[in-house]
Amino acid sequence: MNEIVCLKDICKSYYSGDEELMVLKNINLTVEEGEFVSVLGPSGSGKTTLMNIIGCLDMPTSGKYILHGKDISEMDEIELAGIRNREIGFVFQNFFLLPRLTAVQNVELPLIYSNVPQKERRKRAEEMLRRVGLADKMHNLPNQLSGGQQQRVAIARALVTEPSIILADEPTGALDQKTGAGIIEYFEKLNEEGKTIIMITHDINVAKHAKRTVNILDGRLTDGDILQ
């Protein structure tokens, strides 16, 4: 199995005034291709910071991060933008669909930044919406869709660039129980198809659907982590 994500001794600290605030302390985590890992932790445990680092939105203070064989810590902002575009598919708690764009335009968005020509972009976006079961909602605006449908548009957007990992931050947090269950089920299905998924959650009932769960508490991975 190939290692997709490899975090070695990752520390992250913020400064508030003169005080150093350690948010992540010596995190070691390896995720292999085809895994479905959930990161479980209460709010304030540092799980969002961890996700930002895995998602290349934030840089660690120290430690090494190898994503798909590439050392992220030495990249500049432009290279990081490319990595986010090609390697990572984000699914957010609040969906973050652009309200003025139709479903299919929202799904096309990441392809604009990888310079895919317009026709192919449209084709790939439509195909992806069909896959998530929204073939009949392609030209609806987000506010004409239910929460579950919006999250499925967001998943289609995450999948459309065929990234190495899907990074989901509380994907069920804004949904009711039943709809949330549907989304988790869809993640399980994607994982069966071979997608690597990392899901951040505070809900143990959500986390247990993953094949592997790592707990994060007070900036440390407490169990289930693979120490190198």
Place this chain on the structure above:
Amino acid sequence: MILESIRMSFMNIIKNKLRSVLTMLGVVIGVASIIALISIVQGATNNISNEVIKLGGNKVFINVFGTALKQGITEKDAERIAALDNIAGVSPTISGKGSVIYGKKVLKDITIEGKNEVYFRADPELLSSGRAINILDLESKNQVAVVGSNIVRELFFGMDPIGEKIIINGMTYTVIGTLRESAGFSLSSTNDTVVIPYTTALRSLGIKNITTLDAYLEDTDLADQTILEIKGILNQAFNYNEDAYKIYNMGDIIASFQSIMSMMSMLLAGIAAISLVVGGIGIMNMMLVSVTERTTEIGLRKALGATPFAIRLQFIIESIFLSLTGGIIGLIMGALLAYLLAEIIGIEVSVSISTNLLALGFSATVGIIFGYMPAGKASRLNPIDALRSV
């Protein structure tokens, strides 16, 4: 990606219609006032320059006040000036007032001017019909007259004046030609003038001296040298009393007039440009608001792989789009305003292509300059902070 950015900018502008229109208004007013002012000033300049140029750019105008002993220059002095190297010819003017009688019609207080053949040769358009005063008329002091258009209208209405006899100050003259009608506000209107040979005028008007003399230059580049030579002659005539005469170089007058007008046009355009800058600040303000409003969108786009450059481009294009659209609308309004004002004032305007390009280029530049800062702010947004701000 540029096409995408244009599309996205356009959507955003459409979404905030009122705000965009109000923002654009600043640029519209700026560009419209620049176009209108420059066009009108240029039109007026052209109008007046044409008038001034008609007076003759190659002409040196000599005005003689004289001294107590000698009230003007003599024919001899005029001949000496005419003999200078760079002088193509001189045209003295002897001016007086008199009454003109034709049949039973009497015109009083008419300007009678004594001129020579050079005067007519210098401006071929001067004559409307008939012939000009020639050298023979001067030598034999013929009693012939060339009359202005108003005189023709009043004395010879509906008939051909050529060959008719008129009486000026008691002496009979034959009308040999008519002068072309000059524009109403012309500085050198000859509409109410009767022109007779100056040799005849010296005798009949009872004037002994020449008080004004036009000297026509062959080469205007040598004007300064020639004027010095003319001064030499006049100094001899007036015993080095330089207050006795004054020399005006028409070329200099035209040049300084034109430079004053172009300075004025630049000054007005500069004032108008201030309003364009104010418009630009309006754009910057709106762009800053827009960046703040769309923080989440910017963060999301960055998370999806937009580079800082892509974000910057999108906002710059939006700002250029606003200012350029404002510029085009302003251009149309400015041109309309210029034509409207021109209609009211009664001058010709010239809306030149260069003025239009200048205004458009200027408004696009305003878009770039005032869009740069907000766009930079957007491109530097940290995606984490941007996504958190929900």
